[in-house]
Amino acid sequence: xxxxxxxxxxxxxxxxxxxxxxxxxxxxxxxxxxxxxxxxxxxxxxxxxxxxxxxxxxxxxxxxxxxxxxxxxxxxxxxxxxxxxxxxxxxxxxxxxxxxxxxxxxxxxxxx
Amino acid sequence: xxxxxxxxxxxxxxxxxxxxxxxxxxxxxxxxxxxxxxxxxxxxxxxxxxxxxxxxxxxxxxxxxxxxxxxxxxxxxxxxxxxxxxxxxxxxxxxxxxxxxxxxxxxxxx
Numbered sequence: 001x002x003x004x005x006x007x008x009x010x011x012x013x014x015x016x017x018x019x020x021x022x023x024x025x026x027x028x029x030x031x032x033x034x035x036x037x038x039x040x041x042x043x044x045x046x047x048x049x050x051x052x053x054x055x056x057x058x059x060x061x062x063x064x065x066x067x068x069x070x071x072x073x074x075x076x077x078x079x080x081x082x083x084x085x086x087x088x089x090x091x092x093x094x095x096x097x098x099x100x101x102x103x104x105x106x107x108x109x110x111x112x
Numbered sequence: 113x114x115x116x117x118x119x120x121x122x123x124x125x126x127x128x129x130x131x132x133x134x135x136x137x138x139x140x141x142x143x144x145x146x147x148x149x150x151x152x153x154x155x156x157x158x159x160x161x162x163x164x165x166x167x168x169x170x171x172x173x174x175x176x177x178x179x180x181x182x183x184x185x186x187x188x189x190x191x192x193x194x195x196x197x198x199x200x201x202x203x204x205x206x207x208x209x210x211x212x213x214x215x216x217x218x219x220x221x222x
Binding site: 041 | 118158212213215
């Protein structure tokens with residue numbers, strides 16, 4: 001059974017804090033993604049990685065960075081959290097050849 | 113750039129009625145389209161993809177390249193179909209990135 005696991009289900013952080021969201025997949029997938037999910041806006045791609053240490057900006061990378069030191073782990077970093085980053089964050093992974101994406105359960109982040 | 117458009121935020125139908133969730137896309141390459149579904153308190157999961165040309169849970173979707181559409185259809189909606197539905201485009205020539213629409217909430221009333 002394929003598995004994408006996000007480290008936290010709920011997170012509350014203060015404005016200005018540095019926040020780390022972690023995602024681990026056990027399927028040996030090359031591609032990993034971070035999205036934010038907001039009502040009426042759907043899923044918007046923040047960052048994407050197609051290999052260890054490789055990353056590509058998505059549509060809304062401002063205020064975020066990522067790290068992929070190992071194939072199975074993809075971290076999303078909020079350098080200085082702001083209230084407009086309150087959202088549901090979804091991690092996903094996929095193989096290069098087989099293009100179906102598998103999703104984590106999501107992390108609901110609230111910045112106060 | 114708007115790559116996937118789902119014009120309806122909410123679609124309410126009665127049980128047994130036909131349902132069609134609309135999706136239009138823009139992509140100059142060869143598109144690969146998907147429908148994902150998110151039931152209440154569950155993770156997003158694949159419902160079907162255009163390549164498979166299969167019916168899942170009674171749902172079908174046909175890729176119409178002329179109209180750049182990939183509408184999701186079911187002839188007789190069931191209450192358990194109530195969920196959030198997302199149309200997604202995979203850009204094969206752009207590192208296989210996935211782009212999603214804004215989603216349509218389907219509410220099937222008893």
